[in-house]
Amino acid sequence: MPVFDDFTSVPVLDYDLLKTGIGSNHSFLYLANPPVPRDTIDNLISYIPRVFALPQEEKDKIAMRNSQCFLGYNRFGSEFTKGSTDLREQFDFASPYISRWEPGKPEYLRLWGDSQWPDDKLIPGFRQTVETYINQVGELSFKFVSLTAEALGLPPNGLDKFYDNIPTVANIQQRCKLVKYPPINEGGSKQGVGPHYDASFLTFLLQASPHEGLQVQNIRGEWIPASPIPGTFVVNIGKGLETATRGVAKATSHRVVSPSDGSGSVPGPRYSVPLFQNISQTVRVCDEILTLPEEVIELARTRGDVAPSDSINFSEYDRDPSGQVNLIGRIKSHPDVAERHYPELFKHYFPNGLPSHGNAY
Ligand SMILES: O=C(O)CCC(=O)C(=O)O
Numbered sequence: 001m002p003v004f005d006d007f008t009s010v011p012v013l014d015y016d017l018l019k020t021g022i023g024s025n026h027s028f029l030y031l032a033n034p035p036v037p038r039d040t041i042d043n044l045i046s047y048i049p050r051v052f053a054l055p056q057e058e059k060d061k062i063a064m065r066n067s068q069c070f071l072g073y074n075r076f077g078s079e080f081t082k083g084s085t086d087l088r089e090q091f092d093f094a095s096p097y098i099s100r101w102e103p104g105k106p107e108y109l110r111l112w113g114d115s116q117w118p119d120d121k122l123i124p125g126f127r128q129t130v131e132t133y134i135n136q137v138g139e140l141s142f143k144f145v146s147l148t149a150e151a152l153g154l155p156p157n158g159l160d161k162f163y164d165n166i167p168t169v170a171n172i173q174q175r176c177k178l179v180k181y182p183p184i185n186e187g188g189s190k191q192g193v194g195p196h197y198d199a200s201f202l203t204f205l206l207q208a209s210p211h212e213g214l215q216v217q218n219i220r221g222e223w224i225p226a227s228p229i230p231g232t233f234v235v236n237i238g239k240g241l242e243t244a245t246r247g248v249a250k251a252t253s254h255r256v257v258s259p260s261d262g263s264g265s266v267p268g269p270r271y272s273v274p275l276f277q278n279i280s281q282t283v284r285v286c287d288e289i290l291t292l293p294e295e296v297i298e299l300a301r302t303r304g305d306v307a308p309s310d311s312i313n314f315s316e317y318d319r320d321p322s323g324q325v326n327l328i329g330r331i332k333s334h335p336d337v338a339e340r341h342y343p344e345l346f347k348h349y350f351p352n353g354l355p356s357h358g359n360a361y
């Protein structure tokens with residue numbers, strides 16, 4: 001996966017070929033034939049419009065503001081990226097995990113813990129469906145870690161130290177979001193989400209409706225559409241893996257342009273489900289030197305300089321444990337949650353008090 005390539009379209013990889021050892025040279029790709037039952041994905045897709053259609057007061061009952069884990073619901077337009085409002089509404093859910101935080105332990109351990117769920121009577125089976133999805137895609141994501149290691153010229157367990165040596169959903173909490181981008185028809189901003197990198201090693205994104213809108217930035221800084229392909233996940237590299245490989249694997253800048261209801265476009269909202277694969281909270285990525293084979297480093301060298309992307313974020317990997325990097329990212333994105341649950345850090349990052357919006361990137 002070392003090359004941040006000069007793509008003009010996003011490559012498609014077949015999982016069945018990948019697992020036989022054919023590595024990939026791409027940092028943003030479609031994964032076809034993933035080993036996740038079709039029912040798991042179809043069930044989730046069928047619930048998504050229903051959970052967003054719950055009464056506003058039911059969604060607000062599980063507001064992210066209630067949660068020290070930054071899990072729960074965010075109203076439309078409550079996040080900022082690069083100074084502009086993101087025109088989306090979202091729920092953050094995570095796999096079941098018993099918190100390991102206790103007083104005296106690092107604060108970032110508080111990030112992993114209980115999700116908040118809508119009342120099961122209002123949407124029976126929803127929680128079970130989302131948890132099944134996170135567990136199964138989470139397990140796929142961990143299988144992908146050894147493939148990534150091999151693509152980097154390492155042994156299959158070459159990245160395991162970033163996952164407390166046992167990469168499983170039981171050990172490492174996995175987080176996913178259900179995201180709704182409503183159509184924006186009037187002029188003005190169409191920023192579904194602004195340009196950014198993801199935080200961790202790998203993200204597995206399900207495009208849950210047939211809308212265009214996701215775009216990725218190539219080595220020349222051009223924006224390339226990543227149109228939905230049914231039955232695939234979009235996989236991309238986050239800032240954590242870029243740091244761990246000293247830039248040999250490059251994080252990919254991406255954004256979403258809002259859909260519109262106009263003639264020729266797919267009507268209704270765009271839905272997506274990114275699953276952000278967490279790594280160990282305690283690992284300091286900058287301390288873990290990976291010894292990559294010379295030919296892999298050479299491949300990265302020959303790709304030349306990468307054009308400056310439109311994204312900046314998560315530079316703290318050069319200094320802090322991964323859990324702290326994530327906590328800082330969450331605090332910047334959701335200052336209202338931070339003010340309530342992390343008052344000291346809130347004061348540090350927002351000395352002038354609550355801004356009107358969060359701004360992670
Ligand atoms: O909705 C999408 O397709 C992408 C979302 C995304 O990049 C994110 O939330 O980090």
Ligand SMILES: [Fe+2]
Pocket residue numbers: 196197198254274
């Ligand atoms: Fe993203």
